[in-house]
Amino acid sequence: MKQLRKNRILKSLSSIKITVICLSLLFILTLWGTIDQVNNGLYLAQERFFNSLIFLIGGYVPFPGARLVLWVLFINLVSASITRLVYRWRQAGIILIHSGLLLFFVAAFVTFHGTEESQLTLSEGEGRNVSANYNQWELSVWEIKKSNKNVFAYPTKNFSVGDRVEFTPHDFSVRIDAYYPNSEAFLAGEGQTSVLVNPSNIQVVKPIPVDKEPERNVPGGIFSVYGTDQKDLRILLYGGENVPAIITKNNKTYAMQLRHKRHVLPFILKLKDFRMEVHPNTEMARSYESLVEVISNDTSREVLISMNEPLRYKDFTFYQASYAMDQFGRELSTLAVVKNSGRLLPYVASLATFAGLLLHLILMAFGGKKR
Template identity: 40%
Template sequence: MNPKWRQKAARHPVTKAVLHPAITLAGLLMLLLLIFFGTLYQADHGLYEAQRVFFGYLIWVAGVVPFPGSSLVLWVLSIQLAVMMTFVLPLVWKKAGLWVVHGGLLLLLVGGFITQMMAVESQMTLAEGETGHYTMAYDKWEVAVWRQIADTNEVLAYVDEDLQPGAVLDLAPWPARLTVVKYHENAAAFTSTVTGGVLPYLNASGIASMEPRKPEKEAPQNAPGLIAKLSVPNTPDREILLYGLESRPLALTLGGERVLLQLRRRHYPLDFSLTLKDFIRTLHPGTDVARSYESYVDLHDGLSSRPVKVWMNNPLRYKGYTFFQASFAIDQEGEHSTFAVVTNPGRLIPYISSLMVFGGMLLHFILHFLGYVRRTARK
């Protein structure tokens, strides 16, 4: 049965306009173009920049001509699908297969938006014997201020998008605020050897000056820099300089309490932890080419603990996080293993939607085939 209001809505000029096949075709063609030119753009500008430009809502070609980005095109196609299912697709058993196919496609698009909005990619590097309780972003930064109580840091952090010149960062509960003077997405820093021994800023590493640099092709290689005015009641304002490559935080006394301040890759705390027990790299005989990387970790959650082996193409999946063996390093402290960590609530949606599309097509075929058999039998 198809209710009358659906039939009327399906005939409505607005519905017809929204569902015009030219819009669908144009959308699909635009997606093809976006993928093609996005791939070419990636070669010169890197993956992260290509994602930022081509997966947005609008692209400004040559800086003046607007062209729809992937997000806008996908929204339009999603709306078409939703309108199609709400008003047009007949509510009859014979069309059940088409309902499932359209539902699968809509779910795929919804999954894409969930991934775009909610997926977080980060990393965790551990030396053998080390226990990690948080992961770190690749290319997202934060100004973190924290106090240490026993082995726990209580952190207040402002993300890099907030670091616009003139922005005021309130450091409450500490009686202080930072006013952003300059923020460079990528910068080079120089010690006082360059400025003739003058240190104009508060800084933990003796950095005396900073210059902006063109952003790197691969965003994770950027080293940002921040100059901000620190205002504390009853003391003169001071300018501080924070640089992304500093390994040591700036120590300040605010409200009689020692706090630490650092521009660092964004931290994502976990409610469980991993201890790297051993990292094993096996080489192909007589070469420097790796045959395998294996990390043996202990996964701790509350009072429970269990050993896990993580190796190439065999990630650890736990509580929505996936830990992939990504890389390794050897330094003064011994071997380090790096895990790429992904958390994506929409991870399973593409599998489910693909199954729905396949199942819907199969159902559509079966229903039509049965109809054909029945019609043939009647003749």
């Protein structure tokens, strides 16, 4: 340990100048990222300033993103805790603050990589065990048969032209000829011959700029399918379609669709009743409530989900997110579904940091008097 404390590399890594520079960069990024949200929306600003390692200003000048800054700060903090921090009672507050912060970095890492967010929209009386991601998409294939379906899906996040994806169990593969994260679709004009296979007779997809609300993006793409009954089969898929494209192989029929990424829940959630209350004599909502039934194996129970009162079950948490009314006047309730394994980490980290700050303040006041 003593040798480590004198290690030159560690010493220079633990420089407090690095800390100040990183904190200042983080300050700039946070401020910039906030102002940027006015024009570009939360999601895009978040991707550009906070989730990125590096981004370009005006397309040329590189600037570190918050993720990179946080990594540097983490290394800086680890090195400082080895070389700089003085482990004495008088410094107990400082030590506690910084161990809390270390835990924060761990929490941020776990949450950033381990959280899955999706949505579950149910009408009254409806039950489901699949939730849909609202801004990520997948290319999915399943065999059409009477019994349970097994879906094979690839997330489209990293699709690029020329990529090939294999649907091994069905023994065919797909090449991506074109893929646009946000697109517009056009039907075939009159007299136009259909070259591309599409269930709704769409013949053209055109890219459009990515929307600042990620849930408004509708992707589209053209895919060549190899190894089926048809030769030179090219399929056009558009995210706005509800019907899948049909492929046949060896007397079996397959469906292929571009759809919101699905997450399977290990239980069924059924919406029994949705209620909204307003403040009397106003249209301002006072509360939203969804009465749901959680059906798991052979047991079931009823739970009331309301604002600030989510349902936690297994690794999942369900929050009342929004509501709507469909054309038949049925109430639809949308629940946000979050799967998060490191939920408690930030709690512990905050508590440690705050306790440290408090302790330091007390020790400082005490020491001040002594002087």
